Amino acid sequence: MLKSFLGYFSNDLSIDLGTANTLIYVRGRGIVLNEPSVVAIREEPGRGGKVLEAVGQEAKNMLGRTPGHITAIRPLKDGVIADFSVTEKMLQYFIKKAHGSRYFRPSPRVLVCVPYGSTQVERRAIRESAEGAGARKVYLVEEPMAAAIGAGMPVHEARGSMVLDIGGGTSEVAVISLNGIVYAASVRIGGDRFDEAITNYVRRNYGILIGEATAERIKHEIGSAYPGQDVREISVKGRNLSEGVPRSFTLNSNEILEALQEPLQGIVGAVKLALEQTPPELGADVAERGIVLTGGGALLTDIDKLLTEETGLPVVIADDPLTCVARGGGRVLELLDEYGPSAFSVE
């Protein structure tokens, strides 16, 4: 009674603080914010240094297109904070946007998902930046756990469930049973590495330099992880390195598939290693039902086919894979009141 009364006034937020995108899930309202984790900062010596120019999508549009006094940066790298103060500012902006700035409203309790392999220092940085951004209480939960819960996997059963979360900076594979992580590994390969691979491929094979945003567009439109029947093409523009002038050229999906081989093999290797390290009973459970894919990387065309082919196991993509982690975090927050933080190894 009292809890529901207090809950009416305070919003609990679950934040998926990702390298590429930050998502905020508000209890009872669902995903309320999904923006790129990009901040644009303007140098203003007259006003005491740095001023926030833009955050989120607006800032992302500025990436690689900024004049000297504005820098558009991504404050997170490989799933962890690379620039503490900028991350704090960004979180503050997002929390304010999601939570609203109504008067008489207590500051929210915030649950932040952290990569499995993150160190104590990295966790502390995330905790402190969330506190600095105005959180009343900060909980940390490991990303694979949140992803599995968000995907709707029966993590509480005495049965192995394998989840593969391909994010922007990291990919995490975990085997979960009885609300706990049996085996997990985090590789620093994600969407960013895919973009990088595409940029490098284009430079190597065409002698043309493309930007981050263009590489991402190529990945979204024609990127695939497994040879398909139809070949798609895209026309892109970049700077020709030898001539020094912008040129237009055409790429097809088979070329991108080739470009993505290296990072994809890294992920496949992590999954294979996980299967190797999983205790046999849990391995059998995983083999029966399959692996669940979450995260933005799951949207890469035919990545499930690649993993099925490589592992010989069924691979299914969760509903709305991008928001799984944030939704799972929200679910954990709901259960937190009822059962206390120890139930899902929340810190």
Place this chain on the structure above:
Amino acid sequence: MADSDQPAAAAAATVSTNLGEALREARVAKDLAIEQIATELRIEARHLAAIEDNRFEQIGPPVFVKGYIRQYGQRLGLDPRALMEVYGRQTNVEDVQVRPTKPIKLRDERQITVWIVALLVFLLIAVGLAVWYLNGGEFKLAPGSARNLPASGDSESAAATEPVPTQPEPAATEIARADTPSDTSSDTRAAAIAIEQPRMMVAATPIAAAVSIAPAVAATGGGVSRGATPISLDLTFDSESWAEITDARGQKLFFELGAAGRHAVMRGEPPVSVTFGNGDAVRLAVDGERFAIPTQGRLGKLVRFTIGSDKE
């Protein structure tokens, strides 16, 4: 692909009504066996069969069911989104409700606190009882608060305090003491106390005496109190015993260990409270008459009694 377009379109028509049937039709139209697709998609054949029979709950959590349906549909050339729509209509299976694993509590923590509280209450009662017992079965106020006035003090205070010990109410005692500086008020107050306690038959006599004597005492300005006739006590110790004798003024007439064969005589105003450590070892005579030491209310050999409280 061209040959599959026709059956796919036909299947799409039935999709809207029956998901499993639509998938089966599409598969049969393509002349594929369940096992063949199972090997291709690495999904167990029984799961695919369960989908075709619309027995979704047998497969497991919805995340897998949906994943299998999507892949199966894709393989057969059906639109996965349309399949998902039908699935949503056809089933009302909710996502898995994740529950935390509840640890078994062998002993309820709340129960422990209840026990601690109960224990504390019990201890408190025990301590209270012990204090009561050591005080001789009654809660006394700080001893001597009313009685420690000097025995040979001025007559006014003596006259005013004389009736006090017989009164059970300490408040009245306080009033009597407070009034001592003024002669007349002390008299009237003493009288008032006497009126207030008419049922105290014992008290009536000394108070009346005090009332009548007090003015005279004040006039003469001295002399021993005449509240009550002092009595003499003869103690003869047959064997060693602790003895404690206190008179009405609170003066300790005797307060020591009496050796065997000792004889002691003392005078004091009644009522006199007597405590013997060994009641059988002492013979007592009051005003020369032998006094029978009561046998009732003894705690072992210890005996307490009062002389002159209701005998006179």
